[in-house]
Amino acid sequence: MKHLLLPALALLAVGTARAQNTCATALPVGLGLHTVDAINGTQPASPLCIGAAASMAEWFTFTATVDTAMQVTSFLSGYPTVDTRVHVYTGNCGALTCLAADDDTGPGYSSICNFNVTAGTTYTIAFDNYWTANGFTFALVEVAPPTPPVELINFGSTSIATSGLGALDMNNDGLDDIVGVSTNAVTILKQLATGGFQTSTIMTTPAVNTPSWSFAAGDLDGNGWNDMIYGGGSGATIMFANSDGTGFNQFNFPDNPYIFCQRTNMVDLENDGDLDGFSCHDVDANVAFVNDGSGNLTFTQGGYGPTCGNYGSLWTDWDNDGDQDLFIAKCGCDPVDQIMRNNGDGTFTEMNVALGFADNHQSWSSAWGDFDNDGDMDVLIGASSSGYHKLMRNNGNSTFTNVTAGSGIDNFTGQSIEWTTHDFNNDGWLDIHGGGGMLINNGDMTFQLDNTVPGNGPVADLNNDGFLDIVNGSTLRLNQPNENNWMRVRLIGTVSNKSAIGARITITTASGSQIREIRSGDGFRYMSTLYAHFGIGTDEEVLQISIRWPSGIVQVIENPAINTLHTITEELQTSVATERGAEVRVFPVPATDQLTVSGIAPNSLVRVIDAAGRTVISTTLSSSRLNVSALTAGTYVLEAITSEGRVVRTFSKE
């Protein structure tokens, strides 16, 4: 860190500052060196401009005579370095406002704090005893104004009442909330439409496993309220929300099977409309919690890749065929990444070698998103330790190209266990967050680094301004908005799982199209919002929202309003995407007594599902005719399990 001293400083005498114990008795000091014997002032520095509270401080004031840039520093050659910490304020005692602060910028944990001053203003400086009460010497000097760091996105800083593991709507009012978890309680900070949060603490039975490794949420049992998976070091515990979201019932698998959980997710593994759970296992085969749709979860192990080093699972439809494929960022004992294609029948095929993902780098998570807005999911696999990042562009035909070189990510040396992607500046291009920085998408598969951003944490719109915010423990980092427009989408499944996890949303504006997926569990540890978020830059209109539900139903909303949240419920009077099972047909529509189903094999398993998502008929179809005379009038979905997987058709009954 460059350290500038005006030549005249050498002529100034060293002033020995007597201990000044309170703000009111702060010692006025000028440019030059000042020595503090010990930090023993009884008034601690408050408000805190950095870090946590200390007990004592020494207080000084400086009155500027010109507009300039100043530095207060405890790093001085020729003087021993001391572990200091300093806060700089404007305003009067009792009404101080933080201006700047520093802890460890200087070598040996000394402090170097830069701040701009205007002529005639008095600034208050407090050194506190957070690290040590030992005496030290500091200097107050004028410096050349520093070149400002590249600060493309700004985040504020507010304290909140819990340490947030999740940020998502827990009370179904369309506003994202913050969730903190302890062994005996769940704390929900409910976002208020009027601003701020209301704290709600819900006691639970002592959790057998706590979410020390990861946390996932979603409506697992489909009762309309979000449930939670706690991923612990010895096993996973599920907290099921009760019928009105005011309480949670703990569920553990019989005999508490050993899982060294890493990333946990909720995902509809069989695409049967029932949401399941999943956990990566650090030292054994990955595990699934299979939902039978009748309130029963079954623990299974195996079928999702190898038996070691499974750290960051991410479910995404990378081959655009309507089902959830699996990517696993790998580390440690078997660090070769896995990318598995869902075959549509409950089995997965490993394709890491064929697709160019069989890398032996250490990674704990990956950021999957459509970085070039061409309609398919690309990915940045971020390194967790000295190693390389890997940016892969999806070519749209189930192949990928490594485009790291020249992307700007090749020069980025930051590393972390968390890598996520969201549009943080609402310009319509997905940015990447990780490694201590944010990689702002330039729109051409190159990225610009902003390293002034907060660290990773759960992401959601926590002040309802259309810009995505980040929770860092007990600090809320609100994204300072700009003029760009946006849209948020909340999906409610009926035939599909209620949280619509796995749904693909496409919006189209004059500038083109963007896609998002609803996911439960991205990055490594946290749970971000279940509501899709799009930035649309300066576009003033969205031509349509197109939703491809996990069931295969396609639903289109024309000309939706911008700068708002759209809540869309899965409907049955719409067309169905039919890449597979195109020969399956149902007729007559509307049906009266009998529905003929053609194009499926004899003795196929079929279900009829009503508009509320309830299964009303479940049978093996031995002939081509299904008796529907008992159904009340209305619209239904016929689901058939064929050799190509699940096929869905709508029909109406009169």
Added chain:
Amino acid sequence: MYSPSVRPLALFTLLALVVLAACTKEPLTGTPDEAVAPEADAVVFDPALVPYPTLSTYRFFKGPMAQQRPVASVLPYEPITALFTDYAHKFRFVWMPPGVQATYNGDHDILDMPDGAVLIKTFYYDGVQPGNTRRIIETRLLFKRNGQWEFADYVWNAEQTEAYLDLSGSNTPVTWTDENGVTRSISYRIPAEAECQTCHKVAEASMPIGPKPQNLNSDHAYSDGVKNQLVKWVEQGYLQPGYPKNINTVVAWDDMTKPLDDRVRAYLDMNCAHCHTDLRHCSYRPMRFAWNENADPVNQGVCVPPDDPIEPSMTYIVARGNAARSMLHFRMSSNDEAVRMPLMGRTIVHQEAVDMIATWINTMPVPCN
């Protein structure tokens, strides 16, 4: 089935009694210790049948199994510095079939042991409440079969008469008062097989951690007198003689007569190196904590920034002169599952060791950068 040669006739009846008792699975109730002749030493180990469902089947111990009194062919041993397991006490033993022995493989490497070798480690607490009694929790085995080491874990019943094979992992609450009058309550973790494998492996191969010459080159008080452990293993027929005279040996971490640096290094070796060495679970992190590598400050993490900045004020893994800024100290002081080090094997902080580490760091001259 292996059994050492027995003196016939005089002991035959007694042996028959013992065998009969084993077949009927009833303990020798009321049989005083003297009546079990020390040479009636028929450890049961059939490679085709192990691991047995119960610990008593192996016949490692004479008298009530809870007394943990080994038969003659079961040799007690103890590493100079031990792994911390929530303050649990441990009995350790080694057994090998007759006619085979281990060979020296390097000061810092596990003795190369033959098929049929069994390492036995019993975990227990004294002063267990209520009642201030001893409670044995588990006995873990590492046994060698077809050139590979395998795991077995036996969980003791409340009556302390038997232990049952269970590799699925579990927790058990323990409250105990130690010799200083400090009472602690923990949820003691009995590992699942996959947990054993996480620490006890080199690449994909399962491996013991303790029995290396560096850890065994010390005196132990055997029932027949004090002797150097390596010498005793040779006398027992368990180690081939001719190993080097000068072994690069660790020190006891709590031996205040030894230099602080050596004490810290010995502790880091036994508590951390099983993951933080080449080919181990976390070899992708830069630290190298094995005794023969950890004298190098870079391997200790001195002035090395942590890979995973979970706490931003921890500027280095070891920040010279400042334990409060050291990630190593931070993690050793934590009980959070996702933060604490060691990652497995403890649920509470080893405060005495943390204090030693703090002193070690704080007395380092010349701060980083």
